[in-house]
Amino acid sequence: MVGIYSYGVYIPRYRIKVPEIARVWGGNADDITRGLGVFEKSVPDLDEDTATIAVEAARAALRRRTIDPEAIGAIYVGSESHPYAVKPTACTVGEAIGATPNMTAADYEFACKAGTAGLQTCMGLVRSGMIPFGIAIGADVAQGAPGDALEYTAAAGGAAFVIGEGETIADINQTCSYTTDTPDFWRREGQSYPRHGGRFTGDPGYFKHVQGAARLMFDAVGTSPNDYDYAVFHQPNAKFPQRVAKALGFTQEQIRPGLVVPRLGNTYSGASMIGLAATLDVAKPGDRIFVTSFGSGAGSDAFDITVTDAIGSGAFDRAAAPTVEQLLANPIYLDYALYAKHKGKIVMQR
Template sequence: MVGIMTYGVYIPRYRIKVEEIARIWGANAEDISGGLGVYSKSVPDLDEDTATIAVEAARAALARRAIDPAKIGAVYVGSESHPYAVKPTACTVGEAIGATPNMTAADYEFACKAGTAGIQTCMGLAKSGMITYGLAVGSDVAQGAPSDALEYTAAAGGAAYVIGCDDPIATIHHTCSYTTDTPDFWRREGQDYPRHGGRFTGDPGYFKHVQGAVNLIFEQTGKGPKDYDYAVFHQPNAKFPQRVAKILKFTPEQIKPGLVVPRLGNTYSGSSMIGLAATLDIARPGDRIFVASFGSGAGSDAFDIEVTDAIGSEKFSRDAAPTVEKLLANPIWVDYAQYARHKGKIVMQK
């Protein structure tokens, strides 16, 4: 059975509070934090970008399990903030972790679900025998224009998953996707910041597609919410995943371990993948995890995952890399001026 061999996460230590952003723009911090359910977000360091975050997450994954990088036959990096418009991030990640040139590599873009699309691709390649292992990464230094609603949540971070068939720590029993042409969010070539379609972001975007993917996988597998111990949904804010979980009849207890957005913000392609990692950080053999990502434009990938005995074996060590909870702890707080400098909103004249 194909599944997750190991996983790793990287989150920058720098953080800014939502109330600090609201202070600059004269907004009501309580209304914004309460409305979004987000109270702080991660900020990249001056020398951090999607590529460095992806490399750190991949190295954390390999630290947890002795996977030979030479056997990683595919590397896919999902992001909407790749450092280059034309120059693949995946090649940088592959070489940084010691993969051989005998690999296929590509960058994926599908808003916030590009990373889970990479997982699906690696599943197919590994299950067909074309590769031994595949590396799928969701990494972003998310963009939000000054004073725009996105600025309050757009964060930085990433997660990496090695996919294979050789005694995985979690088996992926089934996956499916639900996709339509719904332009709820976009960024044209040459534009610094994305735009969003306001009211289209919620019901015709997020909720329609997440529910579509969830209902489809339930039809295909014959399972329902009660068959899972945990559930993870894409987290553009804290309100959306809680609302869709309630609509789909998942309980607050099922989504609580993976709901990291209140302290982290929205890491876009890393969002649902970091939520899954936080859940795997506490999961035990036999636990069943449901995951549904979402990407504007728009689509959702759903996964039926079961944790195996390998997660507690000598082959795998959770303690060899920081857990999501540890990465969220001990933040370095910055004010808006420092944040703007870190994000490149203001630059030093030479």
Template sequence: MVGIYSYGVYIPRFRIKIPEIARVWGANADDITKGLGVFEKSVPDMDEDTATIAVEASRAAMRRRKIDPAKIGAIYVGSESHPYAVKPTACTVGEAIGATPYMTAADYEFACKAGTAAIQTCMGLVKSGMVTFGMAVGADVAQGAPGDALEYTAAAGGAAFVLGENDPIAVINHTCSFTTDTPDFWRREGQNFPRHGGRFTGDPGYFKHVQGAARLMLEQMGKEPSDYDYAVFHQPNAKFPQRVAKMLGFTGEQIKPGLVVPRLGNTYSGASMVGLAATLDIAEPGDRIFVTSFGSGAGSDAFDIEVTDAIASDSFDRDCAPSVEKLLANPTYVDYALYAKHKGKIVMQR
């Protein structure tokens, strides 16, 4: 069975508190934090972008388990903030981990679910026998225009998953998708910041698609929410995943380990994948994990994942790379001026 062979995460150490953003724009911080359920978000360092985040997450995955880089035959990086419009991030990742030149590589875009689409592609390549291992990355330095609602949550971070067949730490029993042409969020070529359809973002955007993919998965697997130990849903804020979990019949305890957005913000393509990684950080053999991503435009990918004995074996060492909790701990806080400088919203004129 194809499954997760290893995984890694990278989150920048810098943070900005949501009240600091609200202070600059004269907004009510209490209303914003209460409405979003987000209290702070990650900020990239001056020399960090999607490529560096993807590389660090991939290196973390390689440290946790002995993998011959030459056997990674596919690398796909999902993001909506690739540093180049024409120049793949995936090639940079491959070079950094020593997987080049005998590999297939490409960059994916599907708003916040490009990373899970990359997982599905790697699953197919591994299962077909075309590659031994595939690496799927979801990473973003998320954009939000100054003063826009997105600015309160758009964060930086990412996760990398190595997919393989031989003794995975977690088997992916099944995956399915739900996709429509729903333009709830977009960014045209040449624009620095995305725009959103306001009231359409929740429904028919997020809730229709997450429920569509999740209910299809439960139906195809013949399972109930109570059959799973954990659940992870795309987390653009803390309210949406909690609400959709309740609508589907999952409990707060099931989603709690993977709900990292209150301290991290929305890492776009990395959001559901970082949530899955946080869950794997504490998972034990036999645990069942339900995952549903979401990407505006719009679509959702659902996964039924079962943790194996390999996660507790000598061949896999979670401690060789920092956990999500460790990456979230001991942040360095910045004010809005430094945040704007880090994000390139203000630049020095030469």
């Protein structure tokens, strides 16, 4: 069975609280926090970007399990904030982790689901026998224009998943996708910040596609929410995943371990993958996990996953890299001026 061989996460230690952003732009902090369900978000350090986050997440995954670098046949990095418009982030990751040049690599873009698209690609390559292992990464230094609603949640972080066959820590039983041309969120070439369709991003954007992919999965594998121990949904805020979980029939207890957005913010391509990592941090052999990502534009990828005995074996060392909970602990808080400096919203003139 093709599945997850190892995984790793990286989240910057810096944070800004939502009330601090509201203080600058004149919003009602209580209303904003209550409306989004987000209290603070991660902020990259001055020398951090999508590439460094992707590298750190991949290194964390490889610390948990020994893998021959020459066996890594593919690296895909999904993001909407690649450092270069023309220069692959995936090549940088491969060089940094010591992967052999005998591999395929590419950067993916599909708003917030580009990372899970990489997962599906790695699954296909491994299952076909073309490669022994592939690494799929979802990472972003998410952008939001000053004062825009996105600024309250757009965060930084990423997760890397090594996909392989045999002795996986979690089998991916099935995956399916639901995709339409729904322009709920976009950024033109040369523009610094994305634009969004306001409430249009909720429905027919997020809710139509997440539910569409989820119901396709239920039909494909003959399951219902009662068959799963955990569920993870893309989390642009805390309200959307809770609402869609309830609509589909999942409980708060099922989504609680993976719902990290209140303390993290929306890491875009990393959001559902970090949620899955947080769930794997506490999962036991036999647990079944339902995952559905979402990317504006718009589409969703759904996964049916079963945790195996290998997650507790000596071959996989979960303690060799920080858990999501450990990465969220001990934050360093910034005021808005330092946050703007870290995000490149203000730049020193030389």
